[in-house]
Amino acid sequence: MTPTLITETKPEDWTYISEGGATIVFSYRRPHNVQFSDHVLRLRKVAHGSSDNTLLDTNSEQPDDPMIAFQENIISKLVPSEFLPSFVMVVLDEDWLRSLVILRDGDRPAERRQTDQIDVRRTKGVLATDLIGGMPIAMEIKPKWGFLPTEYHLSPETVALKTRTCRFCMHTSLRVEQGAVDTTYCPLDLFSSDDTRVRKALGALWAGWYESNGSLNNLRFFVQGGMIKPDDDHSVQLLAHFFTTDGSTDVQNLRQSFTSVLAQALLDSPVLSLLSTLQRTLDVLDVEGLSKLYTQTLPDLPYNGLGSSVPDPSMDEWKDFVRIYHSDYHSWNHTVPNPRHLRHYLMAYLLSATFKDCSIIISPKSTQVGSFDVTIIDVDIKSMDRLGKWERLDRKIVEHYKSSGSQRRCIDSQRVTQLGCTRL
Numbered sequence: 001m002t003p004t005l006i007t008e009t010k011p012e013d014w015t016y017i018s019e020g021g022a023t024i025v026f027s028y029r030r031p032h033n034v035q036f037s038d039h040v041l042r043l044r045k046v047a048h049g050s051s052d053n054t055l056l057d058t059n060s061e062q063p064d065d066p067m068i069a070f071q072e073n074i075i076s077k078l079v080p081s082e083f084l085p086s087f088v089m090v091v092l093d094e095d096w097l098r099s100l101v102i103l104r105d106g107d108r109p110a111e112r113r114q115t116d117q118i119d120v121r122r123t124k125g126v127l128a129t130d131l132i133g134g135m136p137i138a139m140e141i142k143p144k145w146g147f148l149p150t151e152y153h154l155s156p157e158t159v160a161l162k163t164r165t166c167r168f169c170m171h172t173s174l175r176v177e178q179g180a181v182d183t184t185y186c187p188l189d190l191f192s193s194d195d196t197r198v199r200k201a202l203g204a205l206w207a208g209w210y211e212s213n214g215s216l217n218n219l220r221f222f223v224q225g226g227m228i229k230p231d232d233d234h235s236v237q238l239l240a241h242f243f244t245t246d247g248s249t250d251v252q253n254l255r256q257s258f259t260s261v262l263a264q265a266l267l268d269s270p271v272l273s274l275l276s277t278l279q280r281t282l283d284v285l286d287v288e289g290l291s292k293l294y295t296q297t298l299p300d301l302p303y304n305g306l307g308s309s310v311p312d313p314s315m316d317e318w319k320d321f322v323r324i325y326h327s328d329y330h331s332w333n334h335t336v337p338n339p340r341h342l343r344h345y346l347m348a349y350l351l352s353a354t355f356k357d358c359s360i361i362i363s364p365k366s367t368q369v370g371s372f373d374v375t376i377i378d379v380d381i382k383s384m385d386r387l388g389k390w391e392r393l394d395r396k397i398v399e400h401y402k403s404s405g406s407q408r409r410c411i412d413s414q415r416v417t418q419l420g421c422t423r424l
C-alpha cells in the first residue's frame, strides 16, 4: 500500500486543536481530500533541550508510532472499535513540520510553548479520526480513577483511608496544597451509573471548568474545533446556544442544562462502565500489593523501586497478556497472587494505568438529534519505568491525606451502596 504523505497537504490546511504531555493535535480543514478530511494529525513532542531527539536517525527508517500497533493489537481487543478513533501512519517531512511550527506555535498555551515543541525529526506521525474539528460542539472529559481498591493487599496504615476516599480526591487534596485549583469532582460519582450522582459529578466538573477558567484538565469544551474558555463571552454564548432553548447565558441555567444533557449522554453509553471495569480488573493488587509481590518474587535483586530494570513487554507479550486476560486471568486467586504471574500482574497494572489516564470525547451524532457519540482517546502504552513513580506518588498522596485530617467518603457503586459521597 502506498503510504500517505503529509506533503500532499499544506501546513496552512491544519489548525491547532489541543495537546497533552506527549502529543500535539491538529485538525485538517480544507480543501476536501479523501485521505485527510475529517482527520487529525497527531505529532509527538520533545522537551526543549532534550537529548531524546538526538537518538532519532533521520536518515534511516524510523519505526511507526507504537500507538498504532498498540491500539490495533491490544486496545481494540478490550474496547469495541466503535468507541475508538481509527489510526493510520502518515509520512512526515522536516521542512513541512518547521513551517507548521512557524504558523501554529502561537496558538499553543504559553506554558506548553515554554516546555516543549513538535519533534521535527520524526519521519512518521499518526492520522486519526477527527472527533472535535468537524463538530459544532464537543466535550472532553478526563474521568481518571473509577474504583476503590479492595482491602486484601493494603497495609494497616493505608487500608482505612484507601477504601474510604478515592485516589482522585486524595490527589486533589495534595495538589491543592501545592497551589492547584480545588475541585469537588469525584470520579466515583461519574462512574456510578446513577442519574443523581452522575449529574453531581458533571456539576462539579462544570464548576471546576468555570472557576479555573478552563485550566483544569478534567473537562474541556470545543466549539467549531476551537477550545473555549469561560471568561470569553462569545464562547459562553455559543455554549448557551447549544445547551439551552432560549440561548440564556445565565451561568446556573447553563450549568443545569449542561449536566442534564451530558448525564443522559453518559448514562446511554456503555463507555464509562467499560472503563471502570477495565481499570479495576487490571489493578487487582493495588500498587502496594504489586510491590509486595515484586519483592517477594525477586528477593535477591537490589530494590531500586518497583519495576526498576524490568524490560518493557514486546507486542507479542502484550498480545499474549490480552489472551490470558480474556481466559485464565479472572480465575486466578488474586488475594494470594502466584509469583509465577508477576510479569502479567505488572503488565496488567500498566494497562490499568492507560485506562486511568485516558479521556473521552462526547459529541452530538450527526444522524440523530439529541444523541451523542462517546469515544475514548489517549490510550497510550505506559512503560515499566513508571512503576517506581506510581509507587512513590501513592505513598505521598496517602501520607499527605492522612496528615490533612480530611475524611471524604467516596462510594464505589460496584462495591458499596449504603453511604453518601460528601466532603466531611
Ligand SMILES: O=P(O)(O)O[C@@H]1[C@@H](OP(=O)(O)O)[C@H](OP(=O)(O)O)[C@H](O)[C@H](OP(=O)(O)O)[C@H]1OP(=O)(O)O
Residues within 6 Å of the ligand: 020, 021, 022, 142, 217, 353, 357, 382, 386
Ligand atoms: O500521575 P497522574 O495520575 O497525575 O497522571 C498524569 C496526568 O496528570 P493528571 O492527573 O491527569 O493531571 C498527566 O496529564 P497532564 O499532561 O498533566 O494533562 C499525563 O496524562 C500523565 O501521563 P503521560 O506522562 O502523558 O503519559 C499522567 O501520568 P501517569 O500517571 O499516567 O504516569
Ligand SMILES: Nc1ncnc2c1ncn2[C@@H]1O[C@H](COP(=O)(O)OP(=O)(O)OP(=O)(O)O)[C@@H](O)[C@H]1O
Residues within 6 Å of the ligand: 017, 018, 019, 020, 021, 022, 023, 024, 025, 040, 085, 128, 129, 130, 131, 132, 133, 140, 357, 359, 377, 378, 379, 380
Ligand atoms: N482523535 C482526536 N480528535 C480530535 N482531538 C483529539 C483527538 N485525539 C486527541 N485530541 C485532542 O488532543 C489532546 C491531546 O491528545 P492526547 O490526550 O492523546 O495527548 P497526550 O499527550 O497523550 O495526553 P496526556 O498528557 O494527557 O497523556 C486531547 O486532550 C484532545 O483534546
